[in-house]
Amino acid sequence: MLKIENLRAAIEGKEILQGLDLNIRPGEVHAIMGPNGSGKSTLTRVLSGDPRYEVTGGQVEFLGRNLLEQEPEQRARGGLFLSYQYPVAIPGVSNIQFLKAAVNAQREAQNLPPMDALQMLERTRDGIKQVNLDESFLQRPVNEGFSGGEKKRNELLQMLLLQPHLCVLDEADSGLDIDALKVVGEVVNGMRAANRSFLLITHYRRLLDHITPDHVHILTAGKIVASGGMELAEQLERSGYRGLAA
Amino acid sequence: MGAAQSVLELYGPLINARLQQGRDPAWLRQWRAAAQQRLEQSGLPGKHRESWHYSAADLWLQQFSERHSLAPSLPVADDVSVAADLPDGHLLRFVQGYLADQQVRHEQHDETFGEERDKFSLQALAQLDPSQSAELLAWLAASEQTDPLADLITTLTPETWLLTVKAGAQVENPIVISHLASQQGCHIGQLLVWLQPGASATLVEDFSATPAAGEYLALAHTAFKLEQGSRLTYARSNRDGADGLHLGVTAADLGRDAQLRLQALESGMGAQLRNRVRNGFHARLTQTGAEFIARGAFAADNRQHIDYHFTVEHYGDYGRSDIQMQGLAGAKSRGIVNGRIYIAQDTRGNDGHFTSHNLLLSADAEIDAKPELEIYADEVKCAHGATVGQLDADQLLYLQTRGIDREEAIALLTEGFLKAGLLDSGNDELNQYFQQRLLTGLKKSGGIEA
Numbered sequence A: 001m002l003k004i005e006n007l008r009a010a011i012e013g014k015e016i017l018q019g020l021d022l023n024i025r026p027g028e029v030h031a032i033m034g035p036n037g038s039g040k041s042t043l044t045r046v047l048s049g050d051p052r053y054e055v056t057g058g059q060v061e062f063l064g065r066n067l068l069e070q071e072p073e074q075r076a077r078g079g080l081f082l083s084y085q086y087p088v089a090i091p092g093v094s095n096i097q098f099l100k101a102a103v104n105a106q107r108e109a110q111n112l113p114p115m116d117a118l119q120m121l122e123r124t125r126d127g128i129k130q131v132n133l134d135e136s137f138l139q140r141p142v143n144e145g146f147s148g149g150e151k152k153r154n155e156l157l158q159m160l161l162l163q164p165h166l167c168v169l170d171e172a173d174s175g176l177d178i179d180a181l182k183v184v185g186e187v188v189n190g191m192r193a194a195n196r197s198f199l200l201i202t203h204y205r206r207l208l209d210h211i212t213p214d215h216v217h218i219l220t221a222g223k224i225v226a227s228g229g230m231e232l233a234e235q236l237e238r239s240g241y242r243g244l245a246a
Numbered sequence B: 001m002g003a004a005q006s007v008l009e010l011y012g013p014l015i016n017a018r019l020q021q022g023r024d025p026a027w028l029r030q031w032r033a034a035a036q037q038r039l040e041q042s043g044l045p046g047k048h049r050e051s052w053h054y055s056a057a058d059l060w061l062q063q064f065s066e067r068h069s070l071a072p073s074l075p076v077a078d079d080v081s082v083a084a085d086l087p088d089g090h091l092l093r094f095v096q097g098y099l100a101d102q103q104v105r106h107e108q109h110d111e112t113f114g115e116e117r118d119k120f121s122l123q124a125l126a127q128l129d130p131s132q133s134a135e136l137l138a139w140l141a142a143s144e145q146t147d148p149l150a151d152l153i154t155t156l157t158p159e160t161w162l163l164t165v166k167a168g169a170q171v172e173n174p175i176v177i178s179h180l181a182s183q184q185g186c187h188i189g190q191l192l193v194w195l196q197p198g199a200s201a202t203l204v205e206d207f208s209a210t211p212a213a214g215e216y217l218a219l220a221h222t223a224f225k226l227e228q229g230s231r232l233t234y235a236r237s238n239r240d241g242a243d244g245l246h247l248g249v250t251a252a253d254l255g256r257d258a259q260l261r262l263q264a265l266e267s268g269m270g271a272q273l274r275n276r277v278r279n280g281f282h283a284r285l286t287q288t289g290a291e292f293i294a295r296g297a298f299a300a301d302n303r304q305h306i307d308y309h310f311t312v313e314h315y316g317d318y319g320r321s322d323i324q325m326q327g328l329a330g331a332k333s334r335g336i337v338n339g340r341i342y343i344a345q346d347t348r349g350n351d352g353h354f355t356s357h358n359l360l361l362s363a364d365a366e367i368d369a370k371p372e373l374e375i376y377a378d379e380v381k382c383a384h385g386a387t388v389g390q391l392d393a394d395q396l397l398y399l400q401t402r403g404i405d406r407e408e409a410i411a412l413l414t415e416g417f418l419k420a421g422l423l424d425s426g427n428d429e430l431n432q433y434f435q436q437r438l439l440t441g442l443k444k445s446g447g448i449e450a
Helices: A040-048 A072-077 A095-109 A117-130 A135-139 A148-162 A178-191 A206-210 A230-245 B003-020 B026-042 B057-065 B110-116 B134-142 B148-156 B393-400 B406-419 B428-444
Strands: A002-011 A014-024 A029-033 A053-062 A080-083 A090-094 A166-170 A197-202 A215-220 A223-228 B090-095 B120-124 B160-165 B175-181 B185-195 B200-209 B216-226 B231-239 B244-254 B259-266 B276-285 B291-300 B305-314 B320-329 B334-343 B348-360 B366-375 B379-389
Touching: A002 A040, A014 A029, A014 A040, A014 A053, A014 A223, A029 A230, A040 A053, A040 A072, A040 A080, A040 A166, A040 A197, A072 A080, A072 A095, A072 B393, A080 A148, A090 A095, A090 B393, A090 B406, A095 A117, A095 A135, A095 A148, A095 B393, A095 B406, A117 A135, A117 A148, A117 A178, A148 A178, A166 A178, A178 A206, A197 A206, A215 A230, A223 A230, B003 B026, B003 B057, B003 B148, B026 B134, B026 B148, B057 B244, B090 B110, B148 B185, B148 B216, B148 B244, B160 B200, B175 B185, B175 B216, B185 B200, B185 B231, B200 B216, B200 B244, B200 B428, B216 B231, B216 B259, B231 B244, B231 B276, B231 B428, B244 B259, B244 B291, B259 B276, B259 B428, B276 B291, B291 B305, B291 B334, B291 B406, B291 B428, B305 B320, B305 B348, B320 B334, B320 B366, B320 B406, B334 B348, B334 B379, B348 B366, B348 B406, B366 B379, B393 B406, B406 B428
Parallel strands: A029 A197, A029 A215, A080 A166, A166 A197, B090 B175, B160 B185, B175 B200, B185 B216, B200 B231, B216 B244, B231 B259, B244 B276, B259 B291, B276 B305, B291 B320, B305 B334, B320 B348, B334 B366, B348 B379
Antiparallel strands: A002 A014, A002 A053, A215 A223, B120 B160
16 A cells, blocks of 8 residues: 655655655555654654655655655545644635545546535545544634634544545544543444544554554654554553653 | 826816806806816826825826816716616716706606605705805815815816715615716716715715717716715725726715715726726715715726825814725726825824725736725724735635636636625625626636636
8 A cells, every 4th residue: 555665754844754764555444653753743744744844765656656756635536635733724615615626636536426515424424424523624724713622523524425445544543532532532433344444643542542553663862763553552551652762 | 287287277268168057056156166276276187296195197188188078078968878788776877077867857756766766865056045055165165175076077077966864864775877878979967965964875876988989088976975973885986998088086074973975886897907096085974973984996907007095184083084996907908006094193083994906916906905094083093904915825726726727716716806805784685786787897808817
């Protein structure tokens, strides 16, 4: 699904990723944990195609194609989804307008006819229930005035509607209460499939209590320094990042 | 000899000829003559006046006069041109500045105004019976034209029309006034609107042009007298031709508890736009509880010059003015939003807000945003602000990471940005018309540079 080899990336001249390797197969759930400043968000930004980040070395292959050559919208249409840690607000653009544009962009890539507003409304209804949002939110501007939890639910709704092949969730648990965390777990677990993979970026183990990963990686100083299963997360819980380094 | 002086001299004989025409009654000739005197003292609008700082109208008029006559165009007989995409309502058509609907011209309102014909009327100002309109005449006589453009139009316009909404009347359907330019030349129009106490109405003035209009000059003056408790929703929509020069001025006197809600929209027509639009809005809140709410949106592109100026004066207590303009400028265009809210001494409880938010979509575009406050009272709640920026990179990326291509993402963001400049008129169809005008304006914008 995703093959990253010796990835190096910088922002404003400062190199953050310093030779990162990662291999995610179809159907797998990977978790990357790391201290602040280790490069977790940089990784997600580079994968999404944020032009502010400069790739200085390495390769990334997604579904057999060179990801780094693609524009952000091409990566998304190809099945890559990033759930943002801090989703941006977009005044003046309603959620339904935005979701319709996103879904129809996906459908165009699949040579399917576009959905109209009514079809879109029908399609979103199930998703809205699953993420515990009210239908009224569809008329509100994207993420404007949303609580942190609502923003995360909006990310999950988009993920449900777009049905990506690879879902990258950047700190999906940050700022969430127990109930909201359960929703994240339910949605992700409900979407697990043989042809879909997940990359969970997180500080804490608690998300992994709801979504059991196949592989856990520790990222420090821009490199993956340890890989394993849940036992690695448990060890991290006991010793902390410094203890692990020691 | 400066440009302003030479073109004022060109206007001189035209104005004198107009004032000497016999068709105006004495009181109306007096009103026009007073405007002529003020114009001779103040000169034509141009950069020497602070309120016209960004639009060299005197120079533009001189340049126009080198290619065309400044004399008002003549009416075209049986011109049935109709502007496209107008909202439903009571339609009045002006072509080249002249009222084109003969039935209305002869005060046969039944077909045009239908069931609401008893609520309002349109008549030539010259036909007004002074003995029955002392208050209106007093207003005309006392009105200090603060904009020399209004004085120029008053002295030169072939026709002045008076739209009166009767006391207590609630006009349900919008009154839609289409001003169409269908040939080259100078088109001048003047409309006075009088809402008597307790009256309410919605008025749309739509300025457009056919491709045949070519290079034209439109001088348009609209003045409102809003009596106690009257309410007017007014939309001024400019979709001028590619080579049009539109100089517009709107003035309003608001009485006690009167309300004026304004929607200003610019969405010019035609490819390779070079047109210039300058709209000045002057509102005087003369008594307690008056309200002036203005929302506007424009998308300047190519080599357009779009200038919106507001002057709002609070002379009564507990008045409210709230202006919000959203603007885009792309390619080599220029957008301007400026003006002032003035609050007089010894007034109480006035609120004044003036904001201008703008996006630059090109390195060659220019925006000038200068909203001001001039406050002489202690008990006020006022704010003003201006922003000029570019599209938010995070917002753009967010949409792209959902598969929306860059061009469509820019369109969504710019549409969303401009929507903040839309007014809720309370009429769904009219709101849709505003939205449509906005989208038309966006379509002509080329988006940001690659």
